[in-house]
Amino acid sequence: KAGVTQTPRYLIKTRGQQVTLSCSPISGHRSVSWYQQTPGQGLQFLFEYFSETQRNKGNFPGRFSGRQFSNSRSEMNVSTLELGDSALYLCASNTQEREQYFGPGTRLTVT
Amino acid sequence: GNSVTQMEGPVTLSEEAFLTINCTYTATGYPSLFWYVQYPGEGLQLLLKATKADDKGSNKGFEATYRKETTSFHLEKGSVQVSDSAVYFCALDGTGYSTLTFGKGTMLLVSP
Numbered sequence: 001k002a003g004v005t006q007t008p009r010y011l012i013k014t015r016g017q018q019v020t021l022s023c024s025p026i027s028g029h030r031s032v033s034w035y036q037q038t039p040g041q042g043l044q045f046l047f048e049y050f051s052e053t054q055r056n057k058g059n060f061p062g063r064f065s066g067r068q069f070s071n072s073r074s075e076m077n078v079s080t081l082e083l084g085d086s087a088l089y090l091c092a093s094n095t096q097e098r099e100q101y102f103g104p105g106t107r108l109t110v111t
Numbered sequence: 112g113n114s115v116t117q118m119e120g121p122v123t124l125s126e127e128a129f130l131t132i133n134c135t136y137t138a139t140g141y142p143s144l145f146w147y148v149q150y151p152g153e154g155l156q157l158l159l160k161a162t163k164a165d166d167k168g169s170n171k172g173f174e175a176t177y178r179k180e181t182t183s184f185h186l187e188k189g190s191v192q193v194s195d196s197a198v199y200f201c202a203l204d205g206t207g208y209s210t211l212t213f214g215k216g217t218m219l220l221v222s223p
Contacts, residue, residue, distance in 0.1 A: 033209045043213040094209040102154035
């Protein structure tokens with residue numbers, strides 16, 4: 001079974017731009033979670049989607065948004081990028097037993 | 112709210128030494144507890160889990176026991192290898208759907 005795929009793996013953007021990150025979960029998994037990882041704040045939950053519905057959201061500003069498609073693929077979008085948005089963004093594919101399997105992440109650098 | 116506290120690293124050991132990484136948590140209800148491992152340049156890998164008090168999770172020689180009375184989930188391994196060098200994260204899942212709260216992570220460095 002293929003693992004979690006995240007694209008792109010690396011991204012460099014300028015302040016004020018917007019960015020879209022993509023995640024394809026493990027086949028058969030209908031729930032996807034997103035996390036931000038930074039050296040200062042560690043791993044922080046962004047949001048979780050199940051069957052195209054956002055069920056839970058972390059404490060992030062409205063510039064961070066996401067969606068899920070009918071094939072369970074998910075995207076997250078960050079608008080009006082700030083330097084502090086530089087991070088590793090991790091997507092997790094979730095089982096019904098609430099185990100989470102992570103992708104390799106997208107490394108976003110904002111300059 | 113929920114929180115996870117891990118011992119600060121790095122933890123530096125020689126090959127074949129015994130490993131303990133402490134983890135304590137604060138949570139309402141009865142969370143599931145997890146250990147994840149992150150190798151350089153990679154995402155997180157689920158190492159082991161426990162879903163209720165006194166459960167012992169184990170995988171690849173690593174073990175952790177869910178202790179409700181001490182709110183702890185310490186990670187142990189009897190004999191570490193150089194290949195175990197990585198960052199280890201303790202986490203709990205209790206507040207909502209597939210929402211993990213992580214500790215800060217503990218870096219383990221194993222020398223030959």
